[in-house]
Amino acid sequence: MSLRLAIALLLSPLPAMAEGFLALDLPGSQLTALADDGRSAAGSLAGSAGGGFRWRQGHGAQTLPHAVSVRGISPSGRYVAGSSLDENADEVATWWDAAADAHRIAGLPGAHSIGRTIDDTGQLGGIAHDRDDRRIAFSWTAAGGLQAYESAPTSAPAGEAAQASSLSEPLTSAEENTVDSRVRAADIDEDVRTLPRCPGVAEGSAELPAPLEFVAASRDGALRVGHAGSSRQRRAVVWTAREGTQRLDVFLAAHGVEVPRDWTLVAATAVDADARRIGGYGLRQHRFDSFIAELPASVRILCDSSTPPTASQRRKPTDQSIPSQEITP
Numbered sequence: 001m002s003l004r005l006a007i008a009l010l011l012s013p014l015p016a017m018a019e020g021f022l023a024l025d026l027p028g029s030q031l032t033a034l035a036d037d038g039r040s041a042a043g044s045l046a047g048s049a050g051g052g053f054r055w056r057q058g059h060g061a062q063t064l065p066h067a068v069s070v071r072g073i074s075p076s077g078r079y080v081a082g083s084s085l086d087e088n089a090d091e092v093a094t095w096w097d098a099a100a101d102a103h104r105i106a107g108l109p110g111a112h113s114i115g116r117t118i119d120d121t122g123q124l125g126g127i128a129h130d131r132d133d134r135r136i137a138f139s140w141t142a143a144g145g146l147q148a149y150e151s152a153p154t155s156a157p158a159g160e161a162a163q164a165s166s167l168s169e170p171l172t173s174a175e176e177n178t179v180d181s182r183v184r185a186a187d188i189d190e191d192v193r194t195l196p197r198c199p200g201v202a203e204g205s206a207e208l209p210a211p212l213e214f215v216a217a218s219r220d221g222a223l224r225v226g227h228a229g230s231s232r233q234r235r236a237v238v239w240t241a242r243e244g245t246q247r248l249d250v251f252l253a254a255h256g257v258e259v260p261r262d263w264t265l266v267a268a269t270a271v272d273a274d275a276r277r278i279g280g281y282g283l284r285q286h287r288f289d290s291f292i293a294e295l296p297a298s299v300r301i302l303c304d305s306s307t308p309p310t311a312s313q314r315r316k317p318t319d320q321s322i323p324s325q326e327i328t329p
Contacts, residue, residue, distance in 0.1 A: 020257035024290040026061055029053060030281040031290035033073040033080075034270035036219075038277030040077025041270070042070050043290055054080050054100065055290075064096045071126075072117040075273070081115035081124055093126045093140075107146050108138060196221030198303030201241045208245065209233055216270050223275035223301045225268035236265035236280050241303050248278065248293075255299050260284075263291070275301040 024031065024041070031043040039057040044067070052067030056077060064070060064080060068091050072081035084094040084102055093105040093115040105113065105124065113128035113136075121141070128136040128148070138148040195217040209229035214237075217224040224239040225248070236248035243251065248268050249259045259265060263284050270279035281290045295301070 020294045020296065021252070021259055022292045022294070023260070023263070023284065024055055024061065024292070026053060026055070026290055027287050029290040030267075030269075030288055031055075031279045031292070032070055032269050034216075034272050034277060034279045034292070035073050035077035036075040036273040037077075038272030038279070038292065038294070040073060041279055041290070041292065042073040042077075042080045042082075043269075043281070044070050046288070051084075052080070052082060052096075054096070062100050064100055064102070066102050067094070067096075069114060071115060074118050074120045076120050078120060079118045079122060081118040081126065083114040093124065093128070093138075095122070095124050105140050105146070108136070108148070113138075195224060198222055198241050201303060208235070208237060208247070212237065212245070214239065216268070218271050218275035218301070219273040220275075220303055222303045223271055223278075225271050225278055225280070227267040234266050236268040236282065238268060238278065240301050248280070252293055252295075256296050257293055259293075265291070 026045060028046040029043055030046075031041050033042045035041070041055045042064070043053060045051060045053045045063065052064035052070040053061045054064060054073070054077070055061040064082070066084040068083045068085055070080060070082040073079070078098050080096040082094055082096075083091045084104060086092045086104060091112050091114065093108060093113040095103050095105075095115055095118055097103065105115070105126075108128040113126060115124045115126040117125040124140045126138055126140075128138060130136055136148050138146060140146050195214060196219065197217075198221050211230065212226070212228045214224045214226035216226070222241060226237055227234050228237045228247075229235055237245055238248045238251045239245045240251075243254075248265050252259055263282050265280060265282040266288075267282075268278055268280040271277065276295055278293045278295075279291065281288055283289075
């Protein structure tokens with residue numbers, strides 16, 4: 001995609017929310033993060049001059065210069081976390097400010113690092129890899145600089161969390177209390193990261209293809225989203241206490257949100273704090289694009305499994321094949 005085409009794309013008329021399903025109309029995009037109110041989003045944008053995007057309702061999208069990957073957005077949507085290439089073509093943890101200016105983080109060990117989370121104070125959290133291929137979880141602020149913590153080697157079994165010796169001065173108790181839970185080192189490492197859960201509610205099993213992975217949750221854990229299956233069979237999924245795990249398109253239809261016929265929902269990657277909006281990406285006319293689905297105001301997603309799902313909510317969807325195209329997490 002040429003620079004001229006990318007600019008024309010991002011200056012095109014703003015998409016409108018119709019029947020609770022909003023297509024961002026960004027061909028090649030994969031939404032990866034939603035702000036707390038669900039009205040700002042960020043993700044990757046293949047083939048553009050920027051490589052990433054930030055979208056705001058009512059304002060449209062802007063490219064994020066030099067982005068290699070986009071992983072997180074602050075609660076207000078002001079800042080974005082991810083990575084970009086430095087002068088040596090190494091992938092380096094990066095954050096973008098409100099003006100979409102890129103800021104690379106210096107001083108990280110190894111030649112590869114990525115920002116995964118960021119809060120509204122500008123505190124960035126992420127992962128670096130040292131020369132021994134060990135993951136280094138880190139936290140960074142403009143005022144306090146870099147705090148890095150050793151994590152498990154990439155060859156360790158999944159779920160093994162080292163978080164062993166500190167690679168810099170450890171946080172004091174006062175400093176520890178100021179670290180937002182969204183950017184704690186323990187929450188950054190993908191192998192040990194945990195999502196909020198409804199207390200005392202079992203997830204149960206689902207008749208969905210493996211692997212099944214949840215990647216985001218509402219603030220209280222009442223709504224969790226992710227994907228099931230791989231390659232051409234991958235589908236976006238959702239879990240709630242009342243309805244269990246099911247495909248996202250089935251869940252939305254049961255709550256009055258119809259997915260357009262030319263869309264296949266591949267992955268649900270984000271949810272707002274109050275379980276009102278779900279973001280992700282899919283295939284639209286055989287090309288990737290991003291979406292945000294908004295549940296009707298009458299629908300409340302709670303950590304309460306006392307009300308069983310309706311028959312329509314339990315129905316098994318018919319399979320749809322995804323055209324042959326590589327799908328990345």
